Amino acid sequence: xxxxxxxxxxxxxxxxxxxxxxxxxxxxxxxxxxxxxxxxxxxxxxxxxxxxxxxxxxxxxxxxxxxxxxxxxxxxxxxxxxxxxxxxxxxxxxxxxxxxxxxxxxxxxxxxxxxxxxxxxxxxxxxxxxxxxxxxxxxxxxxxxxxxxxxxxxxxxxxxxxxxxxxxxxxxxxxxxxxxxxxxxxxxxxxxxxxxxxxxxxxxxxxxxxxxxxxxxxxxxxx
Amino acid sequence: xxxxxxxxxxxxxxxxxxxxxxxxxxxxxxxxxxxxxxxxxxxxxxxxxxxxxxxxxxxxxxxxxxxxxxxxxxxxxxxxxxxxxxxxxxxxxxxxxxxxxxxxxxxxxxxxxxxxxxxxxxxxxxxxxxxxxxxxxxxxxxxxxxxxxxxxxxxxxxxxxxxxxxxxxxxxxxxxxxxxxxxxxxxxxxxxxxxxxxxxxxxxxxxxxxxxxxxxxxxxxxxxxxxxxxxxxxxxxxxxxxxxxxxxxxxxxxxxxxxxxxxxxxxxxxxxxxxxxxxxxxxxxxxxxxxxxxxxxxxxxxxxxxxxxxxxxxxxxxxxxxxxxxxxxxxxxxxxxxxxxxxxxxxxxxxxxxxxxxxxxxxxxxxxxxxxxxxxxxxxxxxxxxxxx
Numbered sequence: 286x287x288x289x290x291x292x293x294x295x296x297x298x299x300x301x302x303x304x305x306x307x308x309x310x311x312x313x314x315x316x317x318x319x320x321x322x323x324x325x326x327x328x329x330x331x332x333x334x335x336x337x338x339x340x341x342x343x344x345x346x347x348x349x350x351x352x353x354x355x356x357x358x359x360x361x362x363x364x365x366x367x368x369x370x371x372x373x374x375x376x377x378x379x380x381x382x383x384x385x386x387x388x389x390x391x392x393x394x395x396x397x398x399x400x401x402x403x404x405x406x407x408x409x410x411x412x413x414x415x416x417x418x419x420x421x422x423x424x425x426x427x428x429x430x431x432x433x434x435x436x437x438x439x440x441x442x443x444x445x446x447x448x449x450x451x452x453x454x455x456x457x458x459x460x461x462x463x464x465x466x467x468x469x470x471x472x473x474x475x476x477x478x479x480x481x482x483x484x485x486x487x488x489x490x491x492x493x494x495x496x497x498x499x500x501x502x503x504x505x506x507x508x
Numbered sequence: 509x510x511x512x513x514x515x516x517x518x519x520x521x522x523x524x525x526x527x528x529x530x531x532x533x534x535x536x537x538x539x540x541x542x543x544x545x546x547x548x549x550x551x552x553x554x555x556x557x558x559x560x561x562x563x564x565x566x567x568x569x570x571x572x573x574x575x576x577x578x579x580x581x582x583x584x585x586x587x588x589x590x591x592x593x594x595x596x597x598x599x600x601x602x603x604x605x606x607x608x609x610x611x612x613x614x615x616x617x618x619x620x621x622x623x624x625x626x627x628x629x630x631x632x633x634x635x636x637x638x639x640x641x642x643x644x645x646x647x648x649x650x651x652x653x654x655x656x657x658x659x660x661x662x663x664x665x666x667x668x669x670x671x672x673x674x675x676x677x678x679x680x681x682x683x684x685x686x687x688x689x690x691x692x693x694x695x696x697x698x699x700x701x702x703x704x705x706x707x708x709x710x711x712x713x714x715x716x717x718x719x720x721x722x723x724x725x726x727x728x729x730x731x732x733x734x735x736x737x738x739x740x741x742x743x744x745x746x747x748x749x750x751x752x753x754x755x756x757x758x759x760x761x762x763x764x765x766x767x768x769x770x771x772x773x774x775x776x777x778x779x780x781x782x783x784x785x786x787x788x789x790x791x792x793x794x795x796x797x798x799x800x801x802x803x804x805x806x807x808x809x810x811x812x813x814x815x816x817x818x819x820x821x822x823x824x825x826x827x828x829x830x831x832x833x834x835x836x837x838x839x840x841x842x843x844x845x846x847x848x849x850x851x852x853x854x855x856x857x858x859x860x861x862x863x864x865x866x867x868x869x870x871x872x873x874x875x876x877x878x879x880x881x882x883x884x885x886x887x888x889x890x891x892x893x894x895x896x897x
Contacts, residue, residue: 314631315716477705484709485716492717499746501699 291450294442298435298451302458305431309459312429313342315489316378316420320385321469323482328470335466337417343456345425349432350452353440354471369506374427375497379490381419386486515889521575530865531569534872538565541884545884552895557890563587564876571868575861577836578812580674581875582685588879589682593736598893600738608741616640620738621658625727627711627784628718629655640722665874669867670792671785672773674815675835679882680762681735684774684859685860688766688814695768703777704816704831707791711780726770726780732757776815776831793852794867795839798826809847812858826856834867 317338324334435455439448472478522530538548538561544558567580574580600607609619621643632640639655647654666673674681710730717725719747728740730749735758740747757778765773775782789795798809803823810818817832826836839847847865848860 311632311635311719315713315720318716319712480702481705481708481712484706485712488709488713489717492713 290443291447294447294451295454297438298454299458300495301431301435301438302455303461304458305434306459306462308431309429310462312427312431313424313463316382316424317463317466318469319482319486319489320382320416320420321466322472323386323479323486325474328467331467331470334417335463338421339456339460339463341418342423342425342460343453345422346432346452346456347449349436350439350448351445353436354442354445356440368500372497372500372504374423375493375500377497378420378427379492379497380422381416381423381496382486382490382493385416385420386483388483396481404507448456463495518648522573522575527569527572531565532573534568534876535565535871537873538880541880542884550888552888552891553884556884556891559887560880560884564872564880568868568872571872576840577864577868578840581835582689584875584879585675585682586686587682587883589680589684589686591886591890592679592682592882595882595889596737598886606741607738609738610741611743614740619643621655622727623658623662624731624781625724626659626662627715627780628724629728631715631719632722635719638722640718641724641727642668644800653832666785666788667792668870669833669874670789670794671832672794672834672867672871673784673785673874674779674782675833676871677878678775679860679879681772681775682732683736684766684772685814686760687763688770688772691767691770694770697766697769699769699771699816701816701819704829706777707779707783707831710778711783713876714780729753730757732762732774732778770814771816772814775833776817782833783821783830785833789830789832792864794834795850795852796828796832796834797848797850798823799846799848799854799856800824800826804842804844804846806843808841808843812837812841834871839864 317335321331321334321338324331411445435452439455442448442451531698542561543559545553545560548554548557567584570580571577597607604613613619619642621641625641629639629641632638641655643655644805647657662673665677669676669831710726714724714726714730730753732754734751739751739754742748742751757774761774761778765771765777773835805820805823806871807820809823810820813828813832813837814837815831815833817829819829822829836849839849841847848856849864850856851858851861851863851866854863
């Protein structure tokens with residue numbers, strides 16, 4: 286593959302990412318916004334969490350990029366297992382959101398004797414990145430419309446590396462649209478704001494769970 | 509209906525002459541609003557318009573005469589809540605023979621616009637310049653209540669009156685306020701204070717999901733009032749599930765919980781539009797304040813508030829919470845006159861009755877314009893049921 290065709294492909298991916306970024310934000314917004322709003326405040330802390338989220342999302346993109354190239358364009362377009370995967374991803378997303386919103390991992394650690402120290406010396410340690418990584422990865426392999434468009438195009442490329450590059454640059458184009466989420470770090474973290482974010486996350490988890498189960502049930506019933 | 513739990517001030521707060529004089533502008537406004545009814549060819553329409561014009565003017569007169577607000581507003585509001593579905597359903601049955609709307613009619617933009625959808629339009633419109641509602645932006649022959657007209661009217665009134673929309677204009681709130689008025693005492697008296705945060709969470713969730721799915725999620729999945737208005741035709745498992753959710757939410761939030769708590773539970777603990785309206789209280793000039801020098805912390809206002817918009821802490825700070833809808837229940841219940849109507853930027857002691865008058869002229873004008881026409885139409889429909897043409 287020549288440098289020229291690689292550049293053209295990267296340019297196309299970047300343009301596609303920029304153009305479809307608002308739809309990506311709209312698709313991932315229900316997951317990102319309540320989750321980030323419930324995190325400890327500050328632009329710096331949010332930058333770290335958003336960075337982890339986007340990193341995990343990139344990993345999901347690259348995994349999908351590799352899969353579509355290896356399988357050809359069948360995965361995004363006509364692969365019969367697509368709905369299984371989509372349903373399973375939605376259910377996992379629901380479980381992750383619900384776990385984060387109810388503070389289940391934290392409670393489990395507390396039960397295991399790893400609760401917060403009585404006296405905190407120095408700055409409070411950053412919250413574990415598991416939530417950011419899980420939600421980022423699961424939204425990264427979600428079949429949103431821009432993702433499918435990019436998948437079809439990446440599958441037509443000449444090599445695996447070109448497909449991965451296409452998805453990586455596409456990711457950069459879409460990630461720009463996520464930067465405004467950093468401004469949420471300026472929102473004052475009152476207990477009310479955190480409670481609202483957690484309740485919203487539970488409602489959204491219900492939605493994703495219901496939606497995922499519906500997809501799986503339809504798949505089972507109609508084949 | 510049981511008598512109001514809100515104490516009423518002395519019957520003669522103001523003399524008859526002064527009360528009539530203060531009512532005169534509203535009487536003229538009522539005449540103006542019901543002019544189309546008075547000019548209608550049908551005698552029933554003319555009679556309905558006259559009855560409602562007198563009804564609205566009489567209630568306003570009572571507000572002026574007694575100095576109380578909540579009780580008289582509630583008569584109107586409950587009548588609106590109970591009669592709106594009658595007129596609406598009758599119109600749907602006349603137009604298409606069913607309360608359900610087929611998907612093809614929705615796609616062609618025949619769905620009447622409902623103000624509940626407004627918060628869900630903003631993010632998709634900003635991100636993709638798309639309106640996620642199957643209506644027409646400008647009025648058409650088949651649907652005069654276009655999106656632009658409804659949003660314009662709502663915005664103008666909300667800027668002037670803030671969350672008072674929920675107490676003087678909402679077509680739905682009166683249904684649960686009616687149910688809440690039935691029992692003499694609440695069976696459930698202790699409610700988790702975190703419940704008042706749920707509308708904000710529902711607002712956040714439906715706004716985000718509406719942007720993600722490109723559909724008004726609250727309307728398609730969560731609106732309890734679909735039960736008594738219009739819903740998607742049940743043709744598959746999905747629409748059946750939607751209908752089941754509508755009915756369940758209606759029975760729990762609009763009927764059962766108001767009967768048990770004597771609160772407007774759908775409005776106070778669920779409605780995302782109410783939460784959205786609350787934001788406008790920040791920029792609106794009218795508010796309820798508590799004079800700390802008169803307040804004896806008796807808690808009567810806390811119990812009177814139908815949406816839990818007052819806490820002991822907020823009273824201590826001399827104000828209500830952001831979700832106050834200015835119904836006047838707290839002011840009317842206060843025996844020490846510590847709860848007062850107030851115009852922002854003026855001293856707290858600066859003639860609260862004048863602040864109340866300024867507010868009520870706007871609020872009652874809105875009530876007459878929106879609710880009055882609905883009442884008149886529904887009344888005419890009911891008369892037609894009894895006395896066919």
